[in-house]
């Protein structure tokens with residue numbers, strides 16, 4: 412695996428290898444010294460053109476826990492503000508010979524373009540409405556820890572599916588692991604032909620009881636240039652998940668950030684069924700595993716210069 416551009420490109424075996432690797436980083440995370448030397452001397456660029464709290468912080472912490480050198484760029488406040496193009500920004504940062512570039516961009520396909528322009532391994536941290544593969548992997552990891560297996564489980568993805576890269580990546584990932592997926596929301600927020608991805612579609616929560624997992628999506632008002640719902644109040648009435656709609660055996664998930672009081676009520680967020688905090692914690696372990704798989708296992712390392720005595724990738728059991 413040279414890049415992580417989308418879940419679509421991963422086999423079930425590759426997904427499981429990343430999840431197994433993340434499990435070993437969970438063990439490292441319990442130690443007093445949580446850092447390993449695996450990526451010592453290698454550089455990781457984190458390049459975010461859209462706002463982020465979870466993805467940027469967990470990739471940056473993952474790089475530091477693996478002892479990499481980190482360059483963190485947010486488009487706001489960088490030379491992007493002065494009109495520098497994505498291509499020129501990537502060329503500039505490539506001068507540091509990064510081993511990996513983690514990129515979030517509003518344009519679907521941006522990560523693929525960066526992969527074509529750079530020698531680095533490219534990780535798609537969200538490209539427009541297209542994909543958010545590391546989110547899907549961390550969600551699988553959090554769910555696997557709670558349920559063991561997704562085989563035959565019913566997962567409902569509820570909310571603004573139309574604008575959601577998480578919906579697309581997770582639908583593909585859940586299906587790959589054997590789950591049955593239903594997407595649910597008002598017709599204006601469900602993409603036409605989404606059934607082609609192998610899911611069922613519902614425009615009401617009437618049959619939500621059948622779900623083992625209720626995966627709620629944020630209403631992405633920043634991506635809505637027209638009116639997709641009559642009003643927030645009506646959306647809340649018909650689609651908000653609250654503690655009355657959530658059964659005691661159901662697991663509640665949300666990728667964050669949550670519009671508290673819109674797609675989720677406060678009591679649902681804070682309920683025992685909520686896996687939201689575990690999702691965030693899983694992000695660190697899974698993103699360490701992604702960097703490890705790309706750079707220490709599957710990445711093509713250039714030959715070291717003559718006389719270089721740097722060690723081969725270190726097994727993750729050894730502290731830095």
Ligand code: CP
Pocket residue numbers: 462463464465466467537546666667668
């Ligand atoms: N889920 C997710 O991508 O969150 P951030 O936007 O905070 O990174």
